[in-house]
Amino acid sequence: MAEVTDGEFTAFVNDRGEALLRVAYALAGSQHGAEDLLQNALAKAYTRWPQIRGDAEPYVRRILYHDQVSGWRRRARRPEVPLDALPEVPAERDSGHDADLRMLLRDALLTLPPRQRAVLTLRYLEDLSVEQTAALLGCRTGTVASQASRALAKLRRLVPAFAEYADRPEVSR
Amino acid sequence: MSSPAEEALRAAVRDLARQARPAPDLAAGAMRRGRRLRARRRAAVAAAAALVAVAAVALPFVLLRPESPVRPAVPEPTATVTPTPELLPTPGPSWSASPLALPGGWVVTGAGRGGSSQGGSGWVLDRSQGRYRPVQGYDGVWPAPEGTLTALADEDRPGEIGLADAARRRTDWFRTGKWLMQPQWSPDGRRLLLTIQGEGEPMRLGVLDADGGVRTFPVDTDRYFCTDYCFFTWAGDGREVALQQTGSGGPQSESARHPRRGVQLFSAEDGRPTRFVAMPGDPAGPWAWSPNGRLVVVQGQREPLLVETADGRVVRSLPAADAAFVTDDRLLYRRPYGDRDFVLADPTGRELVRQPLPPELVDRIVTVAPS
Known part of the structure; x- marks a missing residue:
């Protein structure tokens, strides 16, 4: 069962990971931040894979956006570019x-x-x-x-x- | 699709997105992180169910039975008579071993992670043990200002709030309906205020009691009209809640905060509208109201303001809107743009004491409460 989940999940990430990473980059503004943001969202999706497998992409996108704007996760000091x-x-x-x-x-x-x-x-x-x-x-x-x-x-x-x-x-x- | 400006912006956003380079091992890394997340959650559930005493290890959420609460050392009040602010020492590397005292007799109750690199990690003060416990894996963590409860949010549980009770050593989840913005604890730490609004549904005032009882009350938002930022906050007495009211005069621009004429107060007990208080801005919560009820700190359209509650008169501008009245004549706030320290000031804005934060908390969202 775990092998099935891992296989399906890996196939999903291989298929949609690049597109999701572009969204994450637009949100995070850096390669490192984007990978981190996306990997966190994917990790949550992985823990729920049996429930969301048919609807994984909207689930991951929703987490990406929520993580980005969530007060708990949001950077108190944002990595802003000085004027x-x-x-x-x-x-x-x-x-x-x-x-x-x-x-x-x-x-x-x-x-x-x-x-x-x-x-x-x-x-x-x-x-x-x-x-x-x-x-x-x-x-x-x-x-x-x-x-x-x-x-x-x-x-x-x-x-x-x-x-x-x-x-x-x-x-x- | 429409204007050249919109097209330019669309192109710029897409340019930004296209800067992403392929990330190797994304799936493998996510699976590793997912397994850790799952293990942490299981460990937390097991710990709560077995009612075992848990050692100080990094579990998702661990609070132990309160015995003899440790009171933090309060900074000497000598600074109140000094003309320049007294700079207190920066806490050392073992800061998490005892409550971080703030000037005015307050204490740091929690610190949330900025950025997701730590998976939403942070610390919550365990008052029973007088030390901070690591928190990880939740999407929102709000320690109560008093008592043993901590409210939790989890993306996997939409429309629910978790209450972790250190006294009972367990976490229960309660269905509240979809809530907006952030929950806010009453000053006594026994009731959690929610702004509830499902898709296409009217706004409701929600109160989650410590025992898990949820009460919601519809609010007539045509009569009590609010635009821009609209959510309930506790008033200073802990019995009423405030809803921002949009001002009717003057132009409203979407490029700036909407003008306010005041706040409408409602009873937290039964949702009944009680009174209107004129003020040109939004109070952040119960501590924004002075203990004697005469003053309130609000975020005005352009700047934080100190306001007389009797008539809405602006006394003066302030450095920060998220300021807490420690006493009738002392305010505690985090210094704007600095982030590195908390300041105790008098209502004229004169700084009296500065307490630097430990370096680990500088980039965090910090919650505070009376000790």
């Missing part, structure tokens, strides 16, 4: 403007608190609605909206080029 470590904003727009903007945004994302980054990951990596995001995180839709808005406000402050984009048509919440 002066952010790359300089290009003075002129050029052909590499979009790439520059993405790079600046990517770095700025790392400065967000875990809950805000989790909301943005669910909304923009997983393409979930506000309602779906709230259901997964176990909070109200208003909280999702306010967390997203605060995250966007901070990104605008950190990346003026993004603020220019955002000030044209408003970013939806």
Whole structure:
């Protein structure tokens, strides 16, 4: 029985591990943090494998997000990137403007608190609605909206080029 | 899908995710960690069922029978007359062997792990033995401010709360319904306050008693209107609970905290609305209210504030919203941005005593209570 469980579990991780690791990376912001976050979620899934085997991926994703935002697990001192470590904003727009903007945004994302980054990951990596995001995180839709808005406000402050984009048509919440 | 800004953000989030490199042995490592987790849980259940005295080993949760509670040494009050804060010594490497005293006669009751690298590990004060016990494997751990109970959350038990009782040496799990945010203990450590809200259901005030009895009361959230952060917290008397009330005037921006007109109080006994207290922010819990009831610390829209409860007048801003009234004229809080020490200050914000934390607790979420 244990061999069956181990075999099924290993096959699941081999099949879905890479995709789950990308989600974990977006949440944790580092390779080490992502592996740790994912391995912890997978370990919990392993202990419950007979009950969740047909529904393992949603289970693991839910744990990933909950671990990321849980007060007990959350880093009291977050590994944020100091503002002066952010790359300089290009003075002129050029052909590499979009790439520059993405790079600046990517770095700025790392400065967000875990809950805000989790909301943005669910909304923009997983393409979930506000309602779906709230259901997964176990909070109200208003909280999702306010967390997203605060995250966007901070990104605008950190990346003026993004603020220019955002000030044209408003970013939806 | 929509604006260029949204597309740029989507691309950046995906760029970030794509930075992940393949991780070798993910399955094997997870299985090893899973087996350890399972073993720890089994060990805890076995320990509780057999009612055996457990030595100081790293089990998921171990609390022993209280005998003669050890009272921590309280820092000398001489600092109250010094013009600059007195810096107390940093606890040494054997800090977990006795209660960590804080200025004002308080004590550290628990410390949670930041990050998941330790599987949610931390420490809880075992008052019966006067030392800290390691905790591991739970998703939420909330030691009661008084007595022998610790509330537990486990992702594998959604909608349930565990109560580990050191006096009875056992952990029981109780179905409460899906709760939001964090449970909060009453000051006497006998009732756990919950904000209960299932998917598509109205918000309910929930109280889990120490004996496992669960009482829930519906709340008219149209009448008692709250947006943004909405959850129940204990008021200072331990008999009423507070719900934040959104202010009606002024613009509401999703980029900032919503304006507050005050808190609506409800009886924790029967859920009946009792009174409204005007204040421009959210109190964090029972210790945010001064013992004489005249002042309360709230998180205002922009900054922590000290407020008169009689009329909601702001007395002054404060360094931290999660501050505890130790007495009517002394506040205890963790120094913002520092994280390394707790500060005893007077209501004017003048720091009197600083107590550094042990290095192991600097990055932890620390809970405190009267000793």
